Amino acid sequence: MNDPRVSHTASILPNGKVLVADCSSINISELFDPSSGLWTITGSTNIPRCCHTASALTNGEVLVASRYGEIVNRYTAELYDRSIGIWTKTGSMNVPREYHTASILNNGKVLVTDGFNADAVDFTAELFDPSTRLWTLTGQMNNARAFHTAIVLTAGKVLVAGGEDNNGFTNSAELYDPETEVWTEIGNMNFARRQLTSSILMSGQVLVTGGYNSNVNILSSAEINSSI
The missing domain is CATH 2.20.25 (N-terminal domain of TfIIb)
Known part of the structure; x- marks a missing residue:
């Protein structure tokens, strides 16, 4: 470069x-x-x-x-x-953010989730519409998080998992439905993970790998969600 x-x-x-x-x-x-x-x-x-x-x-x-x-x-x-x-x-955007995620939905809009708002982790999510070039708030998340992962599933819903909330590292996960703009909590991961990765497998399952589960401990483990 x-x-x-x-x-x-x-x-x-x-x-x-x-x-x-x-x-x-x-x-x-x-x-x-x-x-x-x-x-x-x-x-x-x-x-x-x-x-x-x-x-x-x-x-x-x-x-x-x-x-x-x-x-x-x-x-x-x-x-x-x-x-x-x-x-x-x-x-x-309507909310200041850093260490957030951005996902392109099947309808072409961009879903931005959480991240740090000043010194706290936020619960908000919002949508960018390329046709109007405007941001609008969408359904509030169930868990605040930053340093998390987000992935668009085959059916169009968005899975967010892990990260850091206002109490520390988290193993929680939830799904966003673009049609209803509602977030639904799903089963927790086995380990709290921050700065993890997520990947969609050919089977439609989601593989999450690595991440921190404390300020000093980096995980080598991986796990699969088979319930979505």
Whole structure:
């Protein structure tokens, strides 16, 4: 790459290139071209971002949301237009966030969940509508969490699991139904996990792996949810 970076995001564009955005020494973004194996610099984000989320929308744009640090910038979002290589500011979220998740629903909207709001972990979730470029709050979650994982299931519901709540690390999990905008608690994981990963298997089951279950202990265990 042209600039070293950490806590950045990578998004695959419709043309097959990969857009990497922040966190670099300056707020440059760059593109990787698989056909040439080369990186080229593209437009800079309007606000330097770390620990944000990036979502490749169905219309070809890329949405980035939030950033680490100042509360005022945790609300912000912007869109990358690959046709001109420029970032433009879009509607701000209703709640400031960091260490949240963003999931693209089957209807093209983006579901953003929880994260740190100031010094506390939040219960809120909201939706970004690419057609209006506005954010609206959706159903409140049953458990506050940050550093969690979120994955869109085959049927379109979203599973969030683990993370850290206001009392410490958590093993809780819940499902979001886009049709009703309601969250439903499901069975807990066997271990509390923060900064874990989740993957959908060919069977439709969800595999979660690793993560912290204390401030010093990193897990090597994995588990499968077979009840959804």
